[in-house]
Amino acid sequence: MSSLRILADENIPALEACFGGSGEVRTLPGRSIRKADLLDVDVLLVRSVTRVDADLLAGTPVRWVGTATIGTDHLDTHFLEQHGIAWASAPGCNAEAVADYVLAVMALAAIERGQALTDGSVGIVGFGNVGSRVHRRLQALGIETHVTDPPLAEQGVSGLTGLDEVLACDRIALHAPLIRDGRWPTEHLLDAVRVQALRPDQVLISAGRGAVVDNAALRERLEAGGPWTALDVWEGEPLVDPQLARNVRVATPHIAGYSVEGKLRGTVMLAQALNRWQGVDSHPALEALVPGPAKLEALPATLEEALLAAYDPRRDSRQLRETVAGSRAERASAFDRLRKEYPVRREFGFHRLQGSGDPVVNRQLEAAGFTLVY
Template identity: 50%
Template sequence: MHIVADANMPGLEPFAAMGAVTRVEGRNLTRQQLGDADVLLVRSVTRVDAALLAGSRVRFVGSATIGTDHVDLTYLQQQGIRFAHAPGCNARAVAEYVLQAVLLLCQAGNRSPRGASVAVVGLGNVGHRVADWLADLGMQVRACDPPLAEQGYSGPYRLESLDAILDADLITLHVPLTDRGDHATRHLLDADRLARLSASQMLINTCRGPVIDNQALLASLQAGQGPATILDVWESEPRVPPSLFEQVLLGSPHIAGYSAEGKLKGSQMLYLAFCDWLGVTAAPAPQAARNGIIRQAVANEEDLLRVLQVAYRLAVDHQALGNSLGAAEPATAFDRLRKEYPVRHELHDWCHQGEIAAPWQRIMRRLFARD
């Protein structure tokens, strides 16, 4: 069996035990590079459709990602090609990123997150975890997810329309990118909705760049009327407009979910689906070892931020992305940042020691729980 896989995917050893694995650069993968592959494993940068697969031997496609907007699911179904992806694989990593982003935005605005309102747009695997964590941080969570509302959602959050929650102190986006249907999300925050936001508000996007109209956001920020913004995703990826980068508080190269554990979990989820497709027993997943001990008392937001920054510093990625914009080929440099991304572990790989004041105990339990 011949398996073609994105070079950025870790944890392919179980696949290698079942066939020959060829690693490729995912963004520019061509039909010719697929050759006689039976299996294709990708990430979000590879467009999987008839143009790539027509005439190939591929019968199984796996995407180690939450979203599926890069995959023509209808074509795969028509061709009888099995598809698997990894919903929720990096939910914890994204939640840690968002929590740090919230603290940094509040720090920059000389305000506390406790008691502030947050609009969580999209209550999937990532969004629901973010909502739970921000509620434990002491924020007043408001939520929006029209498809979930239509399915009869009965969870802990009251669902509202997007227009109803645009007055929240913070808006964080966690929706898939869709172009069709009653709840399409491309330019969900368009010029009209962005015009309703003020400089006293905060905005975070870690899902897909085109969910925000980036040109309208740029105009709003340049006019001094837009919200304090942190972007991990960009509409024109892998090209990041320097003008927009200069206007955001912090920006990163689509790595919010790039923890070692999240990427490995994505590969493991595909491996389980692959074994199910073949009708064979999957080998057990290896157990990760803990990194060590974090000794830090937590009495306020600054202490909590210090704990988060033991594992990850958003400002480091901001600087790296800013430096890449001066490269001869910024788009190539953007992809290189992702390909050569340093190992980043989730906080539950550490043990915490230190006194925790009552207001911070719930969120600290979340951060270090192995779930």
């Protein structure tokens, strides 16, 4: 096996542990990677902030591209395949972390509204790796759910419904990929008309791709009084609409999937894919990289308190809002810095909670994704 020249986004963890055996690994900030950086590179490893297309790769020796993300809309896969450049993504790598984020945000909305997480219905847009996990947990909690995913419905997946029914639910979670053309485009799926129709008593959570919602229309709706809204993704990232960020209840810098485990899982999946491409029978294991289990100091009395004890989105929201008064350059830089310097966050499944004396609470905690010990 020849040694590969590897360039990677500096925010991808465990690079040396997972790729050091394949060759020399260099790193750069993902947004600053340019063609000039790739003139002596065989393998490019990116995240969603790097657009990989002809402008970046034409005339370079890059033979393999990996993105440590679920989504691939930042990759021109047609160009890659037309030019014999192998590529891989990490589908599902951070899906559990995004599901954690959604449940924590729903818990916060419930507390602020004097409700329980299990009250009311939830509509889910997108039934892929994330949407299906959110659905599974909500179903386990006994929450009424409605899901729409036209491409999957066309393939015969049962139990799905239409967008209008989903948008009528008490809470709406958006997990559709960004698709700009074809039969089922999702760009501005929630356009001005649909955004205007959202009710003040609803909850809207967007943790998929920013452009699925018309951000300008949402800003106008919220200024007039709209749904309780949490946005983790934004049109025009790394620039965030300052007024929109002030008007939503939760504003976070595209970190819903930023768990320790999710990031490491993405790196491991790419390393495994690269090894298969090379014909190498070696598979780095996630278990060897993940820290020991996390523990909550005390078991909260309710499901909502437990979710927010494991992850409270208000901290991330405060930090992002502190950045929106600067210049465009300052705001963009701050958005990326918050992501780069994001603190350790563990997935619910890697928390070990002592079971309580209340079997109902225990069942709820396990349904929400926690691991209980007795």
